[in-house]
Amino acid sequence: MPVLKEVPAEAQVISHRLMLRSGMIRQQASGVYSWLPFGLRALQNIIKVITRNMSKVGSLEMLMPCIQPASLWLESGRFENYGKEMLKFQDRHDNTLLFGPTNEDMITDVFRHNIQSYKDLPKNLYHIQWKFRDEIRPRFGVMRAREFLMKDAYSFDIDQAGAHKSYNQMYLAYLQTFHDMGLHVIPVVADSGVIGGDLSHEFHILAEHGESTIFYDKRFLHLSASKSLNMEEVGSLYAVAEEKHDFNNGNFLEDEIASSKSIEIGHIFYIGTKYSKAMKAVVNDSNGNLVPVEMCSYGIGISRLVAAIIEANHDEKGIIWPSSVAPFTVSILNLNMSDDKCNELSKILYDQLLASDVSVLYDDTEERAGSKFATHDLIGSPYQLIIGSKKGASDIVEVKNRKTGKIEELDINLVMKLFLND
Structure with a gap:
């Protein structure tokens, strides 16, 4: 890409x-x-x-x-x-x-x-x-x-x-x-x-x-x-x-x-x-x-x-795809690739989404957080799962709705329910 x-x-x-x-x-x-x-x-x-x-x-x-x-x-x-x-x-x-x-x-x-x-x-x-x-x-x-x-x-x-x-x-x-x-x-x-x-x-x-x-x-x-x-x-x-x-x-x-x-x-x-x-x-x-x-x-x-x-x-930030035609429904943004906990949570969500047939893009690049946010707002996946060191330590994932801009903090065990019910 x-x-x-x-x-x-x-x-x-x-x-x-x-x-x-x-x-x-x-x-x-x-x-x-x-x-x-x-x-x-x-x-x-x-x-x-x-x-x-x-x-x-x-x-x-x-x-x-x-x-x-x-x-x-x-x-x-x-x-x-x-x-x-x-x-x-x-x-x-x-x-x-x-x-x-x-x-x-x-x-x-x-x-x-x-x-x-x-x-x-x-x-x-x-x-x-x-x-x-x-x-x-x-x-x-x-x-x-x-x-x-x-x-x-x-x-x-x-x-x-x-x-x-x-x-x-x-x-x-x-x-x-x-x-x-x-x-x-x-x-x-x-x-x-x-x-x-x-x-x-x-x-x-x-x-x-x-x-x-x-x-x-x-x-x-x-x-x-x-x-x-x-x-x-x-x-x-x-x-x-x-x-x-x-x-x-x-x-x-x-x-x-x-x-x-x-x-x-x-x-x-x-x-x-x-x-x-x-x-x-x-x-x-x-x-x-x-x-x-x-x-x-x-x-x-x-x-x-x-x-x-x-x-x-x-x-002004980029594309906002309707879910039915979006290249990816979900983008996972791992904000700290050197953090084992961030990697673990990202991998768990990635594997679960794939297993549930939800199209997912995992951003595992070494880019800074601001650059990742800009990239994923540009490409427009309907949802972004944002995983950082501070909240990730407590198993918390930020879920961003690209269309509304609303961000919700969820325990990782509740994230999948959101997409299976979507």
Whole structure:
């Protein structure tokens, strides 16, 4: 964990600064990053939350390749009009390939070769894969990178009613997913862009340095972040992306609407038969007729989410991780490595936490106490167990809540109860 004391000059936004300072990432090229061990743990924890919620709605995980044949994109009609963001190249046999920026074309090909009957529908498939879009101006660290990790899911239904049902199911799953990450999201009506389709929602969090601007009912600010939103509650409130905002079209008062900078962390689309018609992804319906399937597409930018979570959870000292995605739940700070009692207490707690499957980071460096405090406030573990010579002699451990700053003194025998009940 190569922690930096100085603020990197190239970092313009808070999340980029804190990710570099806490040793989460290292830039290898413009918009391309290595994820170091601390950062990778955050990615993996976010993936756990996503996969749990995808399983709850019956979405099946698979894995498609990063490299795609251009022939699929030519067949769908997207190859020439996607734009310069698509990275194209030739292999040694002069076949045109591309580094996938998205997977609608490929998943349609997978579907059409494996499912032929309405009896096998609905079907929802997803994967988690690195993608590449050759952004003209990568910036803000992993917030706007060229290479990024995405969860993209695709649903297939026999008719439009089924597709809308799948869409609404995933809408709720996204609300729950982001809630489980400790985020307060605002789902806004949005354009579908190059994906296509005529029903689209983006999921945003408010952030001072966000790239987007959204307009939303001020009542969103009063909705409790401690509970999951539902479609009825959300559907009654105005929330749109900037390009969809129109005061002259809607039953609302202008003084009820707020605008804020925001970060998009998820996007869902109803795309209908755009790809299934072009690529002949058809199934037999109940009357034996061949019909194109109705499709929806659902994306979450996982690597982008890490930065978004930090933008929403930090203070002047560093990151404040929500427990569900924190790289480590607990940091143990041994303030005196030359003290046998401090070493003994630290080792006992470390072993007990590991045995109880609580993720724990043990700081056994020779740094001074002030330096250790600064480091662990920076990296943001939800709890710090502080073990010093004076209190340690009486088996007392200081337990610091990183979010509130509150410190509680506990006998070592009571510390584990705190985390097993958390």
